[in-house]
Structure formats: structure tokens, C-alpha cells
Amino acid sequence: MSNLTPMMKQYMKIKKKYPNTIVFFRLGDFYEMFFDDAITASKELEITLTQRDCGGDKKAPMCGVPHHVSDSYISKLVEKGYKVAICEQLEDPSVAKGLVKRDVIRIVTPGTITDLNVLDEKSNNYLVSIYLDDIGIGISYVDTTTGEMYTTEYIGNKEGSYAFVLDELGKIYPSEIIVNNSFMQNKKFVRSIETRINPFINLYDDNFITQKDWEKLILSHFNINNLNIIGIKDKIYSIISTGVLIDYLYDTQKSSLEHITQLNYYEPKEYMILDINTRINLEIHETIRSREKKGSLIGILDKTSTAMGGRLLKKWLEQPLININEIKKRQEIVEHFVDDIILMDQVKNCLRGIYDLERLVGKISYGNCNARDLVSLKISIEKIPELKNLLLQSGQKNFIELAMIIDPMKDVYDLIDKSIIDNPPISIKEGGLIKEGYNQDLDELKRASIDGKQWLAKLESKEKENTGIKNLRIGFNKKSGYFFEVTKSNLNLVPDYFIRKQTLTNSERFITKELKEIENKIIGAEDKMIEIEYMIFQDIRKRVKNETYRIQKVSKLISQIDVLNSFAQVAYENNYIKPQLNDKGIIHIVEGRHPVVEKTIENEMFVPNNTYLDMDSNRVQIITGPNMAGKSTYMRQVAIITLMAQIGSFIPAKEANIGIVDRIFTRIGASDNLSQGESTFMVEMNEVSNIIKNATKNSLIILDEVGRGTSTYDGLSIAWAIVEYIANEIKAKTLFATHYHELTELEEKIEGIKNLTILVEERGEEIIFLRKIIEGSTNRSYGIEVAKLAGINNKIIDRANEVLHQIEKKHNFAIDQKPDKLDKQLSVDDYKKEYFIDKINKIDVSKITPIEAINILYDLSEEAKRLKEKA
Secondary structure: OOOOOHHHHHHHHHHHHOOOOEEEEEEOOEEEEEHHHHHHHHHHHOOOOEEEEEEOOEEEEEEEEEHHHHHHHHHHHHHOOOOEEEEEEOOOOOOOOOOOOEEEEEEEOOOOOOOOOOOOOOOOOOEEEEEEOOOEEEEEEEEOOOOEEEEEEEEOOHHHHHHHHHHHHHHHOOOEEEEEHHHHOOHHHHHHHHHHOOOEEEEEOHHHHHHOOHHHHHHHHHOOOOHHHHOOOOOHHHHHHHHHHHHHHHHHHOOOOOOOOOOEEOOHHHEOEEOHHHHHHOOOOOOOOOOOOOOOHHHHHOOOOOHHHHHHHHHHHHOOEOOHHHHHHHHHHHHHHHHOHHHHHHHHHHHOOOOOHHHHHHHHHHOOOOHHHHHHHHHHHHHHHHHHHHHHOOOOHHHHHHHHOOOOOHHHHHHHHHHEOOOOOOOOOOOOOEOOOOOHHHHHHHHHHHHHHHHHHHHHHHHHHHHOOOOOEEEEEOOOEEEEEEEHHHHHHOOOOOEEEEEOOOEEEEEOHHHHHHHHHHHHHHHHHHHHHHHHHHHHHHHHHOOHHHHHHHHHHHHHHHHHHHHHHHHHHHOOEOOEEEOOOOEEEEEEOOOOHHHHOHHHOOOOEEEEEOOOOOOEEEEEOOOOOOHHHHHHHHHHHHHHHHOOOOEOOOEEEEEOOOEEEEEOOOOOEHHHOEOHHHHHHHHHHHHHHHOOOOOEEEEEOOOOOOOHHHHHHHHHHHHHHHHHHHOOEEEEEOOOHHHHHHHHHOOOEEEEEEEEEEEOOEEEEEEEEEEOOOOOOOHHHHHHHOOOOHHHHHHHHHHHHHHHHHOOOOOOOOOOOHHHOOOHHHHHHHHHHHHHHOOOOOOOOHHHHHHHHHHHHHHHHHHHHHO
């Protein structure tokens, strides 16, 4: 260390303070990295690794990037999971005495990145703080680009805490989390988070919690004297997690964070809860296969005109409402827009002219906004009076109430409009930002600069005449200043008062006393001008920053209007209707459609279906029918329509009355989790276990093919027991699709269970899926027929039919009193009589369709064949 150069000693001292970061060390126009940082950065950024003398005969590995394009390099490193400490020059090198002072001004992490070029404009970038002990857990999170901060907590055992935090993280989807030692003890759970969400994880010691007064830190940051003001009085876990979060932000951002003005405490039970599996299975934000927005629910619903609106829509989908009155408020505004499509389009077009106010104010607060950002803010504010007037003139009470609380912010608009030119440069330190007439001192300097250029033109003309050098010209560069340039052929004409300054290949440069005097005036004026403009800009930025809360407040109102207008556009274009709402647990949908699937089917061939679920005789519905016939689509459709209704959106149906549900659970499809050593069946059972533990009578459960991951008899037994338990114990509204046809017997055994099936039409060896859900059941899965449709070799199909015939002949599985071995129970003739009489008595000839009649006849025929073979 003693042999190092002074600059390298300075670097090593700073690096020691920030050991777990890559230090971007400012040297002139570059950020340089040294030693291990340089080796890592050169590899990750694919830039050249060089060396630098660091004292004695030692050389340090080194690489660097230009400071003016550093954001993109920093973002690449952060995206790869590194932290970057930005070490800046704290004084002007040209006036510094000795070594330039340097220090870290900010640490960029995955959860605090502010480079908008790499962030999704319609998604939040959250940093999460978690504190866990044996009694409970606190979760706090923030988007540093918008200033939004939230917190919640759970009191209970660790098992409940882990389930709670997984649901929350599935909703938040953070880039980075800060956790204590206790949280990290459950390795399996941590691996689950890493596999599903993959955040950057920071660990802090549990002893750290006792070292600070977290309540005092929170009070100081929000400038309040009581935690009741922000709703976390006595919320110990929220206080700790929020305090750790704010402390981490101060430590990494090195700024006052004035745009983080509010902490929003919420109880998850205040909203419909969607666990991480449900979000994935319903493809709310992205498709399961391609993980793209197109083909997801938000891909249909998002017609927002602003980035703020896009983020709010995502948040609403993550937290559907359970308060009927709040839902109705949203519905009414959507309905007003649908009823007045001219207003809907006018508002939409107005909103398109508004930039991302939330992230603009974040940049202003951080102090890294430029003059163009302020102009964007001005352009956005200019649209607010137009939006306000459109709402006021609508004549609708809801719109008028909204308009009355919209702040036009004319003072902020006037400040920027009078001060910043309309098309300013990107740099804020090279002048050319401020309008003439805004500052008298600046105007005088500008005139001096203009006058100086006129003086130069006059001097050049005068000396041409005095010397007789026709091509004499005055030149300038930053290093030499102003000079007369004379070609070699004219050197004999140079007068004595010309002082030689520089000799070039084909010319020489000279200075005169008069030119030097003009240079001092011009350069002095220009330097002073740039200095004053920068000071003026800083003052304007500070004055705008003081209005952060006002800007954030109006941006929230604009976001809400944007989302509700988007709902109206979607409803109008896709023929959605406003659903009725009830608190009696009834879900009644007439001709419901899947909002995504119907858009992918050509020629409007989507088959709508009715749904009726209640908390009494129709609470559990067992759905049988072949693969590919539409069971999964139908069940997802019911869940999605319910979710859409509870965010205030209109829905794809002819009419509907939706009972508010507290949670939606789904178990759909087969998947394994090899990274954690879990088979498909184990994953399935884990998900079902979560549903059984957390569902209530007010929940909606979607189960598809439960029990298919193990042997037939084991799977059937488990499925049977699960349906029984849900129907008898939980009593939640449930759709249960299965190929275990034996489960249809439960309709006769348990009150509240109904059988549904998918209509199928058979034409010889050909089958047609009619995709219509009706009451009843089937004892066929048509698996071999589906395989044939998929193009499986005919030889395989024929052999499969033979094997199926043999298996059905050998195994006639039945439960309870249904005949297994007929000779030990009813005689064949008695069973025939009982079965067929019962089946025929249930037929209402006046109501069934021809297709339904064909299906019934087919079932009777197949049962007769089976009994004949059994005999």
C-alpha cells in the first residue's frame, strides 16, 4: 500500500469501504475499474482489459468506459446481479490543488436502478425489505423511480409467514430483496423464491435490528410526529422492515429521497388474494409458455395511454377489490365512458400527450434530470387543463368530482415555460438552456458574447486591410484560444505587432494585444454564462422538486382515469357488459366467454357457456369430458371473469351477477420442480395442500385433473377424498375437472355437488367437440380418439383400442355400493333394471336437445355392452 501512487491509494481506500461492489472510479472523461473489478467488468461488459502503473514496478488490471455513456454499462452489470458504486470527482480538476477529491455518490443495485432505458415503462421495479422471526413477518417495498412505498405484516407461525411472503412476492415480483438471517434458515423456501422470482438477495444480521431506532428514522423521513399518520402505529414488523428499507436507501442512494412522500400500509385481506400459482395458471401478466404479455389477460385489458396508467392497471390486477361499493365506483366511470365514446376518445387522445409524471418527478428528486425532462413535465402539465375541462363538461357527477380535485399546476407550468427553452441540449453544464428575459445578468452576458463576436468580425476585417493578407482569418480552439492564422506564403506580410503563438506545417498562428483583450471578454462572458445558467437551472429544478407531492397526487388521478378509460375501450371493442355484484356468494354468468381465447379463434367461433355457482346446492361442480373439449378453458374463464369483475372492469358475457370472492385458487396442468427435487405429483399435492389450508367458504377453487400424477387407484382415491372435504368442510365454490368418471357418483352422495360435462358429437369414427357445458356426466374420455386427431399412427390407435377393451373387461372399478363384482351384490338383471329405469326417469324429454339425446343413448348403449360382457 505504501508504494502505491496517491491516486491508487485514494482508490484503495474507497474500495475498502465498498467491498461488495464494482467501483466506477471517475478519472477525467472516463470511469475506470481496477484489479478484480476490472477483470469482472471486462468480461461481463466485453471491453478491453489493460494495465495501469499503480506504484513501484506494480501494474493494476484496468478497464474503463466513457462517463457520458456509462448508464448503459452500469445497467448491464446491475442486470447481471452486481452492485455498482459510482465514485465521482467532487471538485473541478482544473482548479483542484493536488489530488482531486473523490467519493461514492450513489450505489446502483437491481432494486434501485433508475436508467429508464432498461426498465419496462409499464412495470414497477421494486426493492423489498423483509424481517422475519418466530412470531411474524414484515414486508416493505419501494419503487425508487416513482416514489411508491408500501408495507404489510403477518402475525403467526413461520410456516404461515413463509406462505404469506410467497404470495406477496408473487404479486410484487421484486428485482431485489433485503432479508435477515432468520429468513434465510429455510433453504428450501429460499430456493423456491430464487427459482420462481429470481431476485437479487441481500442478507443482514438479526443483531442489526437492535442497533437503530427504526421508529425515529421513519418519523424523520416522512417528517411526521406520530406513526398513526401513516397507519403503522403498533405494527412492529412493518416498522422494522420499513426502517431497514429506508436505511438501505439512504446508504445506497446518498440522497434525501424527497419523492418518497408516503407509506401505504395495507392488509392483504382487504383485497382478493391471488397466490403465485393462480397468477401463473390464469396467465394474468404473461403466458405460461412464452412468458409474453401478448396472449395474457393484461394483454387484452391494457389500452392505457400513459406509462403510469399501465403500472396502475398491473397493480389493480394484482389486488382485486372485495368492497362492492369501491368496485361500483369504478364501474360507473367505465359505464360513462362506454355511453359517451366521443368523450372516451377525447380523454384517450388527451392522455397520450402526458409523459410519465411519476418517474419524471423521481429523476427531479434524485437530481439527475436534465432540461429536456423539465420540458416534458411542462408539456404534460399543459394537457391537464384540457383533461379537467373535458371531465367538467361531461355533465356526469363522477367526472365532475374527479375534475374538481385535479390540480392544473399552472404555477409549475409557468415557471418552466418562462425559463427553459423549448428544445434544450441534453447537457446541463454547457449552457444554452435558459430563455432570454428570464435573468437580467445572464442576458447582459449573452449580449457581451454576441458583441464580442461582432468585435472579432470587425477586427478580422481591419487587419486584412492593414496587412494586405486577403486570406487572414481569426480561429479558435479550447487549448489555444483565439488567434490569427497566416499561411506560409503570406508570412512576409505579418506586421511587427503580431506575436507568434504556434507554428504549423502550412501556417503560423499569431496573437495581438487587441485580440487578447477581446478574447478575455468573450471567454470570460461565456464561462460566466455557463456558470450562471447551471445555477439558474439548479434553482428551477429545486423549485419544481418542492412541488413533488402535488405532481404525484395529480399523476395518481391521471393514472386512475387512464385505466378506467382503458376498461371502457376494451368493453366497447369486445362487447363486454357491466356485471351485477352480490355478497350472497352467487356466480351467475350467462353466455360467458374467455377474453383471451375468444380473440384467438377466427370467424367468431368461440362457444359461450353459462355458469351457476352458489353456496348451497351448486357449490361444487364436477366436470367430465374429453381432452381438448374445453374444460380448462371454461374453468379459467369463470375465474378470469370473476377477477375482471372485482377490478371494476366490464366482462365478456351476455349478463352476469358476480358474488365477491376473497381468494381464487387454481391447480391446473402438470409440472415438476426438479431444482428442488419435487416430482409432478409432489408439486400437485403441495399446491392442493395450500388450497385446502387457506380456502374459505367465500373462495373460488379451480382444480383440473387432480390425482393424475400417480397410479389410477391412488389418484382416484385422493381426488375423491379432496372433493368430499371441499364439499363438506370448506364449502367453497369449486370447479373440478376430472377423467375419473367414478367421481360423478358424488352428486348422489353429497348435497351441493353437481355434475357437468362437455357435449361431444360422434359421426362414425369421427368425434366433434361442441365445447358446450351441460348438466350431466360421461363415462368416456375419448383419449384414443384425441390421439387419432393428433395424428398418431393407425397401428398404435388400433392396438390401443384392443388394450382398452381388455382393461375395461378386467377392471370395473366402483366405490361404496356400486357393483364391483356383480355376483356378490345385485344380479345382472336387477342391476340393469335399476340402472336403466333410474337413468330414463331423470330425462326431461321436453328440455333436452337432439345432441343431448344422442349422448344419453350412447351412455345407455355403452353400459348395456359392459354389463353383457360382465355377465
